[in-house]
Amino acid sequence: MHTRVAVTKNKLLSVTAAALLLAGSALAPFAAAQAADKTSVKVGIMSGEDEDVWREVVKQAAAKGLTVKTVVFNDYNQPNEALQNGEVDANAFQHQPFLNNQIKVNHYDIVRVGDTAVWPIGLYSKKVKSAAELKKGAVIGVPNDPSNEARGLVLLEQQGVIKLRPGAGIAATTADITDNPRQVQIKELDSGIIGRSVPDLDAAVVNTDWALKSGLTKEDRIAQEPVKDNPYNNFIAVKKESVDAPWVKTLVASYQNDAVKKVFDQVYKGTGLTAW
Numbered sequence: 001m002h003t004r005v006a007v008t009k010n011k012l013l014s015v016t017a018a019a020l021l022l023a024g025s026a027l028a029p030f031a032a033a034q035a036a037d038k039t040s041v042k043v044g045i046m047s048g049e050d051e052d053v054w055r056e057v058v059k060q061a062a063a064k065g066l067t068v069k070t071v072v073f074n075d076y077n078q079p080n081e082a083l084q085n086g087e088v089d090a091n092a093f094q095h096q097p098f099l100n101n102q103i104k105v106n107h108y109d110i111v112r113v114g115d116t117a118v119w120p121i122g123l124y125s126k127k128v129k130s131a132a133e134l135k136k137g138a139v140i141g142v143p144n145d146p147s148n149e150a151r152g153l154v155l156l157e158q159q160g161v162i163k164l165r166p167g168a169g170i171a172a173t174t175a176d177i178t179d180n181p182r183q184v185q186i187k188e189l190d191s192g193i194i195g196r197s198v199p200d201l202d203a204a205v206v207n208t209d210w211a212l213k214s215g216l217t218k219e220d221r222i223a224q225e226p227v228k229d230n231p232y233n234n235f236i237a238v239k240k241e242s243v244d245a246p247w248v249k250t251l252v253a254s255y256q257n258d259a260v261k262k263v264f265d266q267v268y269k270g271t272g273l274t275a276w
Contacts, residue, residue, distance in 0.1 A: 038247045040067040043236075044079035044091035047072045048213055049267045054092075056263040061254035066247055068254070076145065076191065077102075083239060084108045090242075090251060092116055095232040097147035097170045111243060114236045114252030117264060119208035119272040121151050121232070123159065123223040124216050126199050131159035131223050134202055136182045141197055141204030144188040149173065151225065151232060152205030153186075159223050170231060208271045218271075233275045 045054055054070050061068040071088050073079050079091040080102050090113075094102075102108055128134055140161070142152035150172040156162050163179035164172050174186050189197055195206045195214025206216065225232075236255065238248055254260075256276040264274055 038089065038245065039065060040069070041089040041247055041251065042069050042071050042087070043251070044071045044073055044082050044088040044093065046076070046079070046093045046209070047074050048209060050093070050209070052267045053260065053264050056260050057255050060257060060259060061251060064250050064254060066250045066254065068251065074192075080106070080108055080110060080237075083110055083237065090236055090238045090248070092236045092255070093234065094237065095147070095234050097150070097231060098145070099237065101146045109240045110237050111240050112235045113238050113243060113248055114256060115276045116234045116236060116255055116274070117268075117272050118227065118230050118233045118275045119268075120224045120227050120230065121148070121155060121205060121207055122211060122221040122225075123152075123155055123203055124195070124198050124206050124211060124220045125201075125203040125222050126220060127202055129222060131156075131161055131203070134161060134182060134184065137185065138182065138202035139185045139187055141187045141189045141194050141201045141206075143191045143194060143205065143207065145191060146171075146173070148191060148205075148207060149188065153177070155205055155223060155225050156184075158225070208268075212268070212271055227273060 043054070045051065051070065051072060058068045058070065071082065073082070076093070079088070079093050080099070082088045083091050084106070096112065099110060099112070103110065123131060134140070140156065142149050147170065150170050153162065153164060153172045153174070153176070154169065157164050161182065161184060162177050165176040165178050168176035187201065191207055191210055194204050195210045195216055198204045198206070198214070198216060198220065203222065206214070211221070236252055242248055261274045264272065
């Protein structure tokens with residue numbers, strides 16, 4: 001005797017969906033493991049001297065079984081967007097205050113995984129030899145992105161040019177200037193052009209990498225932020241979900257070694273310092 005079981009279309013769909021869900025659940029750990037065990041990654045970096053440094057990083061990674069392809073950007077806002085969108089697996093170009101601001105504005109899920117180097121920001125001039133020589137009404141350029149503008153203003157305060165509201169620190173803006181005895185004019189300029197604008201200004205705060213690209217020299221630098229306990233160390237960053245992936249440790253180790261330090265020192269000629 002056989003019992004006939006009526007199977008409706010809805011029941012069949014429900015059973016099929018359940019089976020697919022179970023299969024998906026079973027495959028999920030496998031998929032995650034596959035993602036964690038990458039042997040090839042893309043890393044976003046900025047154009048210029050860092051490309052030479054990363055050629056050595058690529059060699060070091062290859063010796064460890066990791067293929068690294070660098071993706072070169074010309075705009076500081078692009079590498080984090082590319083990382084968030086999965087166009088690159090990591091990037092290496094920024095310091096923590098810059099990332100903090102980008103997370104605040106764009107809600108990125110990006111974290112720091114290994115320090116690379118620090119470029120102490122400097123005050124440059126073709127017209128004076130020290131900050132003390134800046135005259136009343138002097139026009140001083142500062143980077144117009146939030147983190148580096150604050151960095152520049154703090155440097156100007158350290159040099160006695162201005163005073164900032166107590167506690168402003170790495171979040172300082174021109175609105176935080178409480179004393180400006182020489183009535184200097186602060187001119188906000190894009191980081192990419194501020195170095196080339198130095199001859200037209202009395203002085204300018206310029207990121208060291210852009211200073212190098214703009215042909216500025218140590219002789220043009222009339223002041224520099226301290227290196228010790230500098231909050232602006234650059235680093236390799238990844239999405240939070242990748243922090244524990246084996247390839248991340250391999251990538252960091254491929255940067256943090258003597259071979260890369262040797263190339264870094266040759267390329268940056270003392271304007272930047274390795275910071276691991």
